[in-house]
Amino acid sequence: MLAYTKLEVLKLKCGIGHFRLKAQLYTVGLKAMYQQLALLRA
Numbered sequence: 001m002l003a004y005t006k007l008e009v010l011k012l013k014c015g016i017g018h019f020r021l022k023a024q025l026y027t028v029g030l031k032a033m034y035q036q037l038a039l040l041r042a
Contacts, residue, residue: 011018 007018007021010021014021
């Protein structure tokens with residue numbers, strides 16, 4: 001319930017739909033994961 005409320009607040013604050021917002025959050029997470037992976041490989 002709390003996650004849904006936070007998502008609705010972000011949706012209203014950013015002015016975009018929740019599917020696009022979730023996709024952007026997923027993309028940010030993937031980028032962070034690849035950066036950590038690059039650090040582990042080095």
